[in-house]
Amino acid sequence: FIKTKTPVPVGTEVDLRFTVIMNDIETIExxxxxxxxxxxxxxxxxxxxxxxxxxxxxxNKLLTRGK
Structure with missing residues (x-):
């Protein structure tokens, strides 16, 4: 879920780039x-x-971490 006051319509393709903290800061694109x-x-x-x-x-690592 992406919080935004200006969402785009359903079906729109969006470029994604965000960071997660694992052992280090990693970027998912x-x-x-x-x-x-x-x-x-x-x-x-x-x-x-x-x-x-x-x-x-x-x-995949994020989803299996903690299992």
Whole structure:
């Protein structure tokens, strides 16, 4: 979910670039698609469409961490 006062319409492709803290600060980059728009809190739900191999590995590590 991306908090924003100016969400784009459902179906819009968006370029993604954000940081996560793991053992170090890492950057995840890719393309997503807006799947929902909310007003409270304002923002939009985005699903990943394309990720670099490195970014996909980071997401997988985040999802399996703590299991």
């Amino acid at each position: 890719g393309v997503g698609v807006v799947v929902r728009v909310e007003t409270d809190p304002p923002g939009m739900g985005v699903v990943f469409k394309e990720l670099s191999g490195y970014s996909q590995d980071l997401i």
